[in-house]
Amino acid sequence: MNLLLNAYRRPDSISLLDERQWDLLVRQARHANLLGRLFLRLQAAGVEDKIPERPHNHLLSGAVMAGEQRHAIRREARYLQEALAPAGIPVILLKGAAYVAAGLPAAQGRLFSDVDILLPKARLADAESALQLKGWVSTATDAYDQRYYRQWMHELPAMRHVFRGSALDVHHTILPPTSRLKPDASLLIEASVELGKDLPGIRTLALPDLILHSACHLFHEGEPNNLLRDLTDLDLLLRHLARDDAAWDELIERAARLQLGAPLRLALRYCHSLLETPVPGRVQARTGCLLSGNWVQRLRDAMYARVLRPQHPSTADALTPLARRALYIRAHWLRMPPHLLAYHLAHKAILPARQETHPLSTEKIELAAGAKKAA
Amino acid sequence: MRIRDLSPAEFRQRLTGDGIRLAAGPFQCRLHSGIPDIADELARLYAHHPLVDSKAFTDFHVSVQPGRGMRRWLAPQARFVVDAVEPFTPLPRNQALPMLEWGLNWCITAYSHHILVIHAASVARNGRAAILPAPPGSGKSTLCAALVNRGWRLLSDELTLIRLDTGQIMGLARPVNLKNASIDIIRAYAPDAFLTRPILDTTKGTVALMAPDQASVEAVDEWADPAWMILPRYRAGAEAALSPMGSGAAFLQLADNAMNYHVMGARGFDAVGGLVDRCRNYRFEYSRLDDAIAVFERLAGEAA
Numbered sequence: 014m015n016l017l018l019n020a021y022r023r024p025d026s027i028s029l030l031d032e033r034q035w036d037l038l039v040r041q042a043r044h045a046n047l048l049g050r051l052f053l054r055l056q057a058a059g060v061e062d063k064i065p066e067r068p069h070n071h072l073l074s075g076a077v078m079a080g081e082q083r084h085a086i087r088r089e090a091r092y093l094q095e096a097l098a099p100a101g102i103p104v105i106l107l108k109g110a111a112y113v114a115a116g117l118p119a120a121q122g123r124l125f126s127d128v129d130i131l132l133p134k135a136r137l138a139d140a141e142s143a144l145q146l147k148g149w150v151s152t153a154t155d156a157y158d159q160r161y162y163r164q165w166m167h168e169l170p171a172m173r174h175v176f177r178g179s180a181l182d183v184h185h186t187i188l189p190p191t192s193r194l195k196p197d198a199s200l201l202i203e204a205s206v207e208l209g210k211d212l213p214g215i216r217t218l219a220l221p222d223l224i225l226h227s228a229c230h231l232f233h234e235g236e237p238n239n240l241l242r243d244l245t246d247l248d249l250l251l252r253h254l255a256r257d258d259a260a261w262d263e264l265i266e267r268a269a270r271l272q273l274g275a276p277l278r279l280a281l282r283y284c285h286s287l288l289e290t291p292v293p294g295r296v297q298a299r300t301g302c303l304l305s306g307n308w309v310q311r312l313r314d315a316m317y318a319r320v321l322r323p324q325h326p327s328t329a330d331a332l333t334p335l336a337r338r339a340l341y342i343r344a345h346w347l348r349m350p351p352h353l354l355a356y357h358l359a360h361k362a363i364l365p366a367r368q369e370t371h372p373l374s375t376e377k378i379e380l381a382a383g384a385k386k387a388a
Numbered sequence: 389m390r391i392r393d394l395s396p397a398e399f400r401q402r403l404t405g406d407g408i409r410l411a412a413g414p415f416q417c418r419l420h421s422g423i424p425d426i427a428d429e430l431a432r433l434y435a436h437h438p439l440v441d442s443k444a445f446t447d448f449h450v451s452v453q454p455g456r457g458m459r460r461w462l463a464p465q466a467r468f469v470v471d472a473v474e475p476f477t478p479l480p481r482n483q484a485l486p487m488l489e490w491g492l493n494w495c496i497t498a499y500s501h502h503i504l505v506i507h508a509a510s511v512a513r514n515g516r517a518a519i520l521p522a523p524p525g526s527g528k529s530t531l532c533a534a535l536v537n538r539g540w541r542l543l544s545d546e547l548t549l550i551r552l553d554t555g556q557i558m559g560l561a562r563p564v565n566l567k568n569a570s571i572d573i574i575r576a577y578a579p580d581a582f583l584t585r586p587i588l589d590t591t592k593g594t595v596a597l598m599a600p601d602q603a604s605v606e607a608v609d610e611w612a613d614p615a616w617m618i619l620p621r622y623r624a625g626a627e628a629a630l631s632p633m634g635s636g637a638a639f640l641q642l643a644d645n646a647m648n649y650h651v652m653g654a655r656g657f658d659a660v661g662g663l664v665d666r667c668r669n670y671r672f673e674y675s676r677l678d679d680a681i682a683v684f685e686r687l688a689g690e691a692a
Binding site for chain 2: 035039081
């Protein structure tokens, strides 16, 4: 039972929930990393006073957490700028950090575990030394993971600041170079926009590129925990874009230029069907995003219907484990040619990534963060 | 209905079945265990807590489970699970009970930012509360356990919850975590209190949990007004003595021990500032519990 999607789509419907349903709603929202965003949405819809006290405490706590991250991310962006400026490398923020820094609606209640930046591949080595000089260190410890990232991926192994503990992903493009789709990162960098006066010198991808990157991420990602959160990002970004009707056409053309028509099509399809994102008729016609399609499309719909749910036991059905597995394989299939995929999966089957857990401690709580392993 | 009204068999059956649903102060918790051995002691620790209806909203769904695969039998483990998520490295199975307690503390800390959560003990007398923030090893829990066995009401041993609207303390009245030498000290000092068997070799050394007294649990919903902030320090041979602490130092002490201070931004700053203003702030050195209690009695007798 997907209470989260109901409440998110129809804030008014929450007045019908009984205590057990509230219980489940909060758990689903926590699992989907959407507690804060749901709270702000209910608040904006004017139904905050319909939330009983206990669930209100949890939803509010999620929003408080996200609110503090906003400050943390802006601070972090300035530190990055300080570190990279001597090397003459501009800070271009991606994903969550970009939404927050640019003050986009997609920043609302957004929780995230790291800051992502993009820079030209030719400057990667310089950037890495400049960052190390200011205290960021690589977190991937084993040689396989180091090589996996450096040889095959679109980003360095995750870095972490030794004092602040903040996590950083340094990208040189938005998809692994081994992917079937090959968007040209220099186009993204060229079109990036400088933020206003409160974060001078810091840049983000342009709005259409933020959308395309988010779509890419959503449909090349093999790990379903944040997929519904990412879909709500896309919904908020698309609604923001739609303020200017002509921007839809620019988005479609931009997607074609970057070879990202396919992820955009899927993004529009699932945003529209799950979150009722308005997609103008001509955009539907040009992208074919809502066509029912062949058996491949139907299979894909069945898979995404399961992974685009809060990944909580209450929303799982008999096919959920299969869908999660299929998503993992599909993500890797899209990211690697077959021989590399076989090699990688064999390595991970023999030496699976260790689950990251922490010793139980009642000392300070960490803002969500986790070292990243080759997936 | 309270936990004490359940027969041991019924308690065990619920604990290993759907879970025990109880209220600990402002939180409704569902405690489940796949390790039945903890049932009897857990029932004693929470004897006076009220049961909560199974249809009610639950703040935390927590469980301790045996290790997976071979770790069920070979160097057996306990895992802490909160609503299908396992945030921690497993511990040896004999630590299942403290793991459940510490895990519940973690839930409160990680998920409650509508209140200020301070790593501190707090006790109350006539509606006025003393907050005892302190680093491990300062004798905070020992002092807290002694006070609640001499007429003070237990609000909390580990986490002090401050409401942002009224600035008052909401009690939890959950078990007190005693470590190492303080276990025998409290056994001798309060022979009637229930303590669990000591559990050896935890990360905190040997630990035992002390059950909160009936009166504290039954009065837990009466919020208390913070009146004193007292930073205790046990020093062998010291005379019990209070010394006033400046408000700047008191602020830093509280902010440093507030688990979610860094998450709450300006509201956290205001909440800590409010506490410092309302409290008389002291450092407190002691060695003998009876002398320490006498000092607290004097404080309680002072006009507000």
